[in-house]
Amino acid sequence: MAAGDAATVMGAMLVYLASRNQPLMGNAKRRKLAGWIGAILLIAGLVLLLASMRPANAVFTAITLDMLVWSVAPLAAAWWCRPQEEQP
Helix, strand or coil: CHHHHHHHHHHHHHHHHCCCCCCCCCCHHHHHHHHHHHHHHHHHHHHHHHHHCCHHHHHHHHHHHHHHHHHHHHHHHHHHCCCHHHCC
């Protein structure tokens, strides 16, 4: 179950990094690669979760982990990339 959770979280993070609206990864080729690897990891994570839980629980867990990452990652990226004059 931990492998499925880890794959899902890493996949969601890579899908976030593939977005044009995030400030962390500027190169278009790297963003495209991150998107494909992220999608593969999301599928692999769901398959691993399905192998260890009932289907409804596995889908709920995967979607909850995705939403958690996609809610926290933009805030963390904005904090990480804030201008120097705003840093303490």
